[in-house]
Amino acid sequence: MDIKKRFHNIREFLKGHQGFWYEEILNDYPHTLDNYPDKWIEDLNLLSFEDLWKIDAKIDFSPLEGELKTLILKINSLSIIPQVEGANENLPHKALLGMNQKKVHEVSRLAPYIGKLQKIHRFSQGFDIGGGKGHLARTLAHYFALPTICLDPDLDLIKAGQKLLKKISTPENAKEISFINKSLGTHIYNPDIVADENELKLDNETLAIGLHTCGPLSLRLMERAKNLINIGCCYLKLNPESEINISKTSKEDPLTFSKYSLALASRGHGGISFIDFMNKWKVKSFRYSLHLLLYEKLGIKKFITVEGYPLKKYGEDFSEYALTKLSELNIKHSFDAADLNNFHQEWNPLVKKMFLANIIRWQFGRLLEVYILLDRAIYLQENGFSVEINEIFNESISPRNIAILALNN
Numbered sequence: 491m492d493i494k495k496r497f498h499n500i501r502e503f504l505k506g507h508q509g510f511w512y513e514e515i516l517n518d519y520p521h522t523l524d525n526y527p528d529k530w531i532e533d534l535n536l537l538s539f540e541d542l543w544k545i546d547a548k549i550d551f552s553p554l555e556g557e558l559k560t561l562i563l564k565i566n567s568l569s570i571i572p573q574v575e576g577a578n579e580n581l582p583h584k585a586l587l588g589m590n591q592k593k594v595h596e597v598s599r600l601a602p603y604i605g606k607l608q609k610i611h612r613f614s615q616g617f618d619i620g621g622g623k624g625h626l627a628r629t630l631a632h633y634f635a636l637p638t639i640c641l642d643p644d645l646d647l648i649k650a651g652q653k654l655l656k657k658i659s660t661p662e663n664a665k666e667i668s669f670i671n672k673s674l675g676t677h678i679y680n681p682d683i684v685a686d687e688n689e690l691k692l693d694n695e696t697l698a699i700g701l702h703t704c705g706p707l708s709l710r711l712m713e714r715a716k717n718l719i720n721i722g723c724c725y726l727k728l729n730p731e732s733e734i735n736i737s738k739t740s741k742e743d744p745l746t747f748s749k750y751s752l753a754l755a756s757r758g759h760g761g762i763s764f765i766d767f768m769n770k771w772k773v774k775s776f777r778y779s780l781h782l783l784l785y786e787k788l789g790i791k792k793f794i795t796v797e798g799y800p801l802k803k804y805g806e807d808f809s810e811y812a813l814t815k816l817s818e819l820n821i822k823h824s825f826d827a828a829d830l831n832n833f834h835q836e837w838n839p840l841v842k843k844m845f846l847a848n849i850i851r852w853q854f855g856r857l858l859e860v861y862i863l864l865d866r867a868i869y870l871q872e873n874g875f876s877v878e879i880n881e882i883f884n885e886s887i888s889p890r891n892i893a894i895l896a897l898n899n
């Protein structure tokens with residue numbers, strides 16, 4: 491894949507469609523809805539919830555037609571990232587002890603991939619930054635000939651990892667695994683835990699690894715490492731002013747992100763079940779109705795954040811939800827349960843329209859993530875690395891599944 495060419499194409503496309511992805515549907519209501527052509531919403535409104543789910547979950551776009559279909563297929567084609575090669579191997583059962591299903595999948599894909607790199611590059615050390623309990627570090631040291639250090643500021647995770655290590659028998663020819671209870675760069679909860687230069691040997695012989703390094707931790711890794719493999723996550727923790735558009739190429743004509751667009755990039759973009767989709771409809775229909783009630787009946791025009799609400803309570807009437815939220819927000823009113831349920835029913839067509847608009851907006855999430863990651867890949871190229879970017883995990887098991895490999899030439 492030509493990384494720069496793809497990046498330019500995505501940037502132009504996203505610029506031309508910023509009205510869809512920049513704001514949440516609620517933030518700038520009713521103006522946000524103006525971006526969605528009536529015809530698209532009408533077409534979606536004719537579809538069953540099952541068809542809508544298939545579109546939302548990216549399972550089947552055949553119910554769509556016309557311009558909307560063209561738009562969504564374009565988003566999908568721009569979002570395609572090649573699959574990594576050499577990332578599949580069945581690890582022995584004991585290697586996977588203590589891991590949940592997601593971690594088993596991730597380690598079974600990532601460790602053999604790093605093992606293949608190790609056969610070629612013979613790194614003297616692996617350094618797993620934010621390595622948690624050290625599942626990946628242990629697997630690399632035990633089965634892929636890479637002595638690995640697991641660095642994490644969370645002492646409980648390190649202790650759990652050390653305890654597990656004692657329980658698991660070490661295979662013959664295993665390399666060393668060790669733990670360091672420190673952070674890379676300042677840690678938000680514990681500023682005294684920063685690893686110093688002697689502890690952080692990220693030199694030419696070392697492969698730095700960051701599996702799901704949240705927000706800016708990926709950037710700290712890229713600034714320091716000479717060889718790295720990184721799978722980022724939690725883009726909503728990034729500062730949209732300074733931690734997006736990090737390459738010189740992007741700075742020539744940067745795409746502006748809001749915190750809502752970063753949140754959209756951070757979502758799981760595929761794999762939702764029909765039940766979860768219908769739950770999403772229930773949650774959004776209550777949330778949107780409440781917003782409309784505040785806006786249209788109580789004259790509260792600005793977006794207000796509300797607390798969470800237990801999923802099982804969405805099976806009750808809207809009035810239960812609305813009365814709870816109005817009370818939590820200390821908003822005086824004279825509505826009774828019947829008024830609120832009637833409002834919910836009366837405004838349902840607009841609520842559905844907002845839900846349908848959100849299905850269109852949702853389609854942009856993966857492409858925003860790809861923009862952020864290609865920018866990182868170009869930043870690394872500009873700093874002299876040879877770079878590959880590949881999908882490594884199954885998106886429905888581990889949604890943050892794009893790995894950047896950057897090696898010092």
Ligand SMILES: C[S@@+](CC[C@H](N)C(=O)[O-])C[C@H]1O[C@@H](n2cnc3c(N)ncnc32)[C@H](O)[C@@H]1O
Pocket residue numbers: 619620621622623641642643644647672673674675676677700701702703704707
């Ligand atoms: C999303 S978890 C990923 C854990 C592990 N790599 C995995 O995939 O299971 C992010 C980890 O980064 C650690 N972390 C947070 N800030 C850090 C920092 N500044 N330096 C190193 N690790 C950090 C957290 O304690 C946490 O274990």
